[in-house]
Amino acid sequence: MDSPTVVVLGSVNMDLVTTAARRPAPGETVLGSDFATVPGGKGANQAIAAARSGARVRFLGAIGDDTFGAELTATLLDAGVDTTLLRRVDGPSGIASIVVDGTGENSIIVVAGANGQLTELTAAELAAIAAADILLCQLEIPIDTVLTAARHARASGTVVALNPSPVQSLPTELWTAVDLAIVNSLESEQYSVELTQVAHVVRTLGGAGAVYRGEEETELTVAGLPVEVVDTTGAGDAFTGALVATWNQGASTALNWANTAGALATTRLGASSSIPSSAQIAAALTTS
Incomplete structure (x- = not known):
């Protein structure tokens, strides 16, 4: 089956990752x-x-004119992502300050930087969305931009996938344009009515696996993959990207593939640096 063309509209940050035995309480230094x-x-x-x-994959987003911007672009290119339409704007790139504790759990503060300047879409960006098989969005850029993209994708026959994170109030019009939503347990609760x-709808359950609910209430469940967790940062993103990449192969195949990708991502430190390759995912599926 042909690989789908995926346009991802979203944020790009430099993650500043600190590891400690435990995360500090308010006012505490560790x-x-x-x-x-x-x-x-x-x-x-x-x-x-x-x-x-x-x-x-084509990526639509914005980097700053700082040293982080060049490194972020190089990382996307090294992964085989088309950055032709990636914008370079005045000011700093986005950053995320992350603390990872001894159990692999994390706390994250995101500063939008250049991502906040992605306030409208150009004709070239809209054309890329219309030509794609799938548009994938999240909520770390202005919501009006996400809505514009989703509306244009729906009108163009492009499948709209949304990972509604971080949680915030969203217009009804955005939900009605979404074909596929990928949520964790917290997001599932917060958006229970909208979903x-x-x-x-695909709901991730952390180490317990994932659940898919389709049209006519069709439901599929996949169990968690036992791994030694090092860092959960980016595991949900690994799952989501893997899911949309295999969505055209059917929900069951995509769910198993994504579940394995997400589990493998927890075995290494970092977000983009922990994302597994197709070969690694296939090998894990063979042995599981």
Whole structure:
């Protein structure tokens, strides 16, 4: 089956990752054990994950004119993502400050930077969306831009996939344009009413696996893959990108593939740096 063309509209950040035995309480200082800068951002992570799972991926987003911007672009290119339409704007690139504790759980603060300047779409960006098989969006860029893209995709016959994270109030018009929603347990609760409008919903359950609900209430469940968790940062993005890359192969195949990708992503530190390749996912599926 041909690989789908996926356009990812979203954020690209430099993740500033600190590891410590535990995350600090309010007002408390704790000693960390390690620090790393790792390219990330939900949009970029998902674009890289889709590309590593075999999709043809174009990324729509914005970087700043700082040194982070050049590194972020290089990371996307190295993963095989088309950055022809990636904008370079005045000011800093987006960043995420991440603390990872001894159990692999994390706390994250995101500063939008250049991502906040993605306030409208050009004719070339709209044409790319119309020509794609799937448009994948998240919520780390202005919502009006996401809505414009989703509306244009729906009118053009492009499948609209949405990972509604971070949680925030969304216009009804956006939900009615969505064909596929990918949510975690918290997002599923927060958007429980809105998700009833969406034909296809995939809910991730962390280490417990994932559940798919389709049209006519068709439901599929896949169990978690036992792995040694190092860092959960970016695991949901690895899952989401892998899911859309294989969506044209059917919900069952895509769910199993994405579940494996998400699990493998927890075995390494960082977001984009932890996303597995197609070969790694296929090998894990063979042995599981």
